[in-house]
Amino acid sequence: MFAATSTRSWRSTRCSGSGPLKGTRAPPRAILLPMGVLAIDPGTRKCGFAYTDRARILTSALEPFRHEADEGRLFRHIESLLAERDVRLFLVGLPLDPGGATTExxxxxxxxxxxxxxxxxGFEIRTYNEHGTTKEAESRLRDLGHDGRGIRLRKDSWAALVLLExxxxxxxPA
Known part of the structure; x- marks a missing residue:
């Protein structure tokens, strides 16, 4: 219901050396960065989530999670997401102002x-400026025909998807 996916194109490269992969084509990032990424759009009561696979070909908005300010509950939900996906990196949206300065x-x-x-x-964590991701998510959802309620239900995870993309x-970037 909440899954949104996009594909990313890549130029293939030939694997060199010996062994079963010699001469085969593979996406370069799958070789350089063998980890899936879970993007998190954190909120005080609800968080949005998006995921990309190890090859960085498919990105998906996951179902948002209402934790009602219970961080233990949120962390248990994240554990359940990790049990279903190959993730080694968290990408967390950092809300900066339009000039890139920190905010409250x-x-x-x-x-x-x-x-x-x-x-x-054991997980790598990176932050990335999330400024404008919610507005972009709302715009995409409107373009897909969602109304006010549909947008409210999905916008946090779609914001995580925009952040990830x-x-x-x-x-x-690190």
Whole structure:
């Protein structure tokens, strides 16, 4: 119901060396970055999620999760998402102002990122400026024919999807 997917094109390269992959074609990022990514659009009561596979070919908006400010409940939900997907990296939306400066909300997200890192110690965590992702998500949902309620239900995960797509398009900066 909430799944939204897009595909990304890539130029294939020939694998060199010996072995069963010699001469086969593979997406370069699948070789360089063998980890799926879970994007998180954090909120005080609800979080949006999106995922990309290891090859960075398919991105999907996942169902948003209402945690009602219960971080333990949110972390248990994240654990359930990880059980279903091959993820080694979290991409967390950092709300910066239009000039790129931190805001009160970005300080809250930084605290969340620190606690996420404590809970999921073996995972890499990156933050990325999420400015404008919610407006873009709402616009896409309107273009798909969703009304006010449909937009409200889906916009957090679609914002995570926009965040993930922007990060991928920027070359996956650290």
């Amino acid at each position: 909300q970005s300080e809250l997200v930084s605290g969340f990122v620190a606690r996420l890192g404590e809970r999921f110690a 922007d990060w991928l398009a920027a070359g996956e």
